[in-house]
Amino acid sequence: MADLIQIQLQFSAPEAKWGKASVIPNTTGFALCVNETDPLRSVQKAARSLDALGISEVALCGDNWTLELQWAFYQGFCNAKRHAGVQFCGDKACQRQLAQLQQCFSFAKQLTNQTPDELYPEQLAQQAADFISSIAAKGTVKSQILVGQQLVDAGWHGLHAVGRGSARKPAMLVLDYNPTGNAAAPVSAALVGKGITFDSGGYSIKATESMLTMKCDMGGAATVTAALALAILQGLNKRVQLILCCAENLISGDAYKLGDIIRYKNGTTVEIVNTDAEGRLVLADGLMCAGESGAGLIIDAATLTGAAMTAVGAEYNALFALDKALAQRTLGYAAQVRELTWQLPLELWHQQQCPSAYADTANSRPVKGGGAGGASNAAGFLSRFVPNDGQGWLHFDLAAAFNTSSNAYWAAGATGQGIRSICHTLLAELG
Known part of the structure; x- marks a missing residue:
């Protein structure tokens, strides 16, 4: 020294x-x-x-x-x-905790900062699975990656629609961490991450300045993966599933288009009025997959809306929940680990804020940024795809996950903000 x-x-x-x-x-x-x-x-x-x-x-x-x-x-x-x-x-305990934080944050930051040429959907899913397997005890992790047509066969039509325009096919990782030794143990929680490895906006194409940093649009996938890894290192002893919805949102002759209607596995039909509101379309499949697991706690994380950043700035993450008691506890967990988090409005009626004349709902409003209340409307869309009327479900809109340029407190790039909040929520809620 x-x-x-x-x-x-x-x-x-x-x-x-x-x-x-x-x-x-x-x-x-x-x-x-x-x-x-x-x-x-x-x-x-x-x-x-x-x-x-x-x-x-x-x-x-x-x-x-x-x-x-x-x-x-x-x-x-x-x-x-x-x-x-x-x-x-x-002391040794303090240094051990800091080493664990560094290991998990470093993974998430490096993953998020990778170029979109290096990181494509199936590779994102594989890197996440490999990282969890390297952290967890031998025999506690099983994973499956569905790619391309396999998504359609499984009923995950939203993820397939968003990613089908790219030559690098969309993929869903379903990872099962089960430290109990009991194959019949219930799934206690499920983590769902948005893994858009590059977002051009599709036919609702972004301007250059908005598209430049869109390698970060898989920040939700990196965040929930690192949160699970950190929880494992800190003694997580319950069965948890990790579900990553990975795709490139690009333009081609096979890309999904404005006016298309997606019929989801639960029967919900969605009219596409903005191909740049793709994150909620892939998360809908992930949330239904999480619901099929029977998990009592479902947490999703995504760099979902510019509206959330407009509302809370780049230092806070936005939290949404229909389960108000769970939301209050989660705000407390985030405060304990010093991650700035703010709850934004979400009610069941937010499901009706994106009406469609042709389907059960549209995926946004056909105005810039989704219009007033855009972040809440996006969360309302997601709430259509969670079980138990939203009880036990949390949605993190990661406004603080990435900085386009350096400032007085952060270097440019991924920050990892949200990892500790989700990890602590997992450990506290699962006991």
Whole structure:
């Protein structure tokens, strides 16, 4: 450690000669002068400053580093090209937890930051399955990947429709983590992730500036995969299914079109009025698959709507639920792990906010951004495909999962925000 740049933490103002600086050089490295009213953001901002200096490896030292402060430093210090370089401190239990967080967040960030040429639907499904298998005990994981026509044969028409325009076929991963040793054990929870490896918008094509970062549109799949992995590392002992809905939303002679009607496995018919509202179409299949498992807790995560980002900004994730008691508990879990989360409105009547003259519902409203209440209307669409009138179901719209450019607190690219919230919800709700 003596050869590394050492980072100490002090809860006091710097000497007058340093002015208002928060990063002060000393004989072994730097001291971070932390704002006591908001220490986590203060530390994360200081870590970004160190990354901007080109420093690639540091050691945290001293008595003031709690687990959460160290994690805030890591989140600010790492960037899209580097997910290591922080030597944590504290007792063995603290360092073990931080290593687990780094392992799972690094996986999710690297996956989300991959180019769309490198990461295609079937590969996304396979990488997720491989990662969970590498984390879990031998014999506890079984997985199946349905590709192309196999989706139609299984009744997953929404996912197939969205992905059929690409030469790289859509895929659904259904992974079963069962640590109980009992093949007949009930599925306690199911996680569903949106895995759009590139979103051109389809025939409702995006502008260049909106399309540039659409490799991140599989951030929901990366988030729920990493959340399950983290829960396993932290002792998850209940049976959980992971369902990823993976596709490229591209234009071709075989792509789905405006005016098409999809008939879903539960009989619901959906008119396509916007091919850029594709995430909800693939998640609908994933949610029905989760419902077939009998899981009492269903959590989906997706980079679903620009409307959610407009509502809560890029620092918060948006949470939707018809189960109000579960939503309140989940907000508490997110607060415990310091992930900013805000509940937006969702009622059963939101199912009727995208009417169609030709089908049971449209997949959006035929106006820019889906119109007023677009994020809630998208959640209302999803609620048509969950069991038990939405009891036991949570929908995360991941507005904070990706930054198009760096800022004072985050590097450009994937953030991993939502992983800890979903993991903690799993562990707390399943006991």
